[in-house]
Amino acid sequence: xxxxxxxxxxxxxxxxxxVTLRCKPISGxxxxxxxxxxxxxxxxxxxxxxxxxxxxxxxxxxxxxxxxMPNASFSTLKIQPSEPRDSAVYFCASSFxxxxxFGEGSWLTVV
Amino acid sequence: AQxxxxxxxxxxxxxxxxxxxxCTYSVSGNPYLFWYVQxxxxxxxxxxxxxxxxxxxxxxxxxxxxxxxxxTSFHLKKPSALVSDSALYFCAVRNRDDKIIxxxxxxxxxxx
Numbered sequence: 001x002x003x004x005x006x007x008x009x010x011x012x013x014x015x016x017x018x019v020t021l022r023c024k025p026i027s028g029x030x031x032x033x034x035x036x037x038x039x040x041x042x043x044x045x046x047x048x049x050x051x052x053x054x055x056x057x058x059x060x061x062x063x064x065x066x067x068x069m070p071n072a073s074f075s076t077l078k079i080q081p082s083e084p085r086d087s088a089v090y091f092c093a094s095s096f097x098x099x100x101x102f103g104e105g106s107w108l109t110v111v
Numbered sequence: 112a113q114x115x116x117x118x119x120x121x122x123x124x125x126x127x128x129x130x131x132x133x134c135t136y137s138v139s140g141n142p143y144l145f146w147y148v149q150x151x152x153x154x155x156x157x158x159x160x161x162x163x164x165x166x167x168x169x170x171x172x173x174x175x176x177x178x179x180x181x182x183t184s185f186h187l188k189k190p191s192a193l194v195s196d197s198a199l200y201f202c203a204v205r206n207r208d209d210k211i212i213x214x215x216x217x218x219x220x221x222x223x
Contacts, residue, residue, distance in 0.1 A: 048209070048210065104153060
């Protein structure tokens, strides 16, 4: 299996622009997680889905952030409008059973 | 609410010496416990997990971890450290609501 696939790997955007991060989970996995990693706050759980349904979005920082999972093989995390403080590494992860597997991350810089 | 604590931001160990990276947790019910490793500019890689059974769990790259229910700990260990073990290590806990929470991470430096 190719693992969890994220795109883009790197993105630099200007403040105020819309950013869309994409994730393809491992085939057959029924859970999908979005995490954000920063030096200051470590690894934060933003939202997670079970069978394409959002279960807990309490970690989403504010209304500028939204996530969707239209089908079992695709999810997006959108930031609109983006701000410099959104600069971070965004990880997607998926699981079937107990262990979750991470993608390589999307490195976002908002200038 | 569940939580994970990694009390050390950084651990320095000489190559060849045993290493321990500490983790304590708080969760209602029986915990599922995990260790992940992150190398620079990479995603997190699964090392090992405790679900049930033997308190000593063996994982990848010679690592092992010991589950201690009375101390609510799940420390990561390796008998003989390698320079290539230098990385960021995360402890995580998952409970019945399937939310997985990670500690802040411990940076491990293995000194040649």
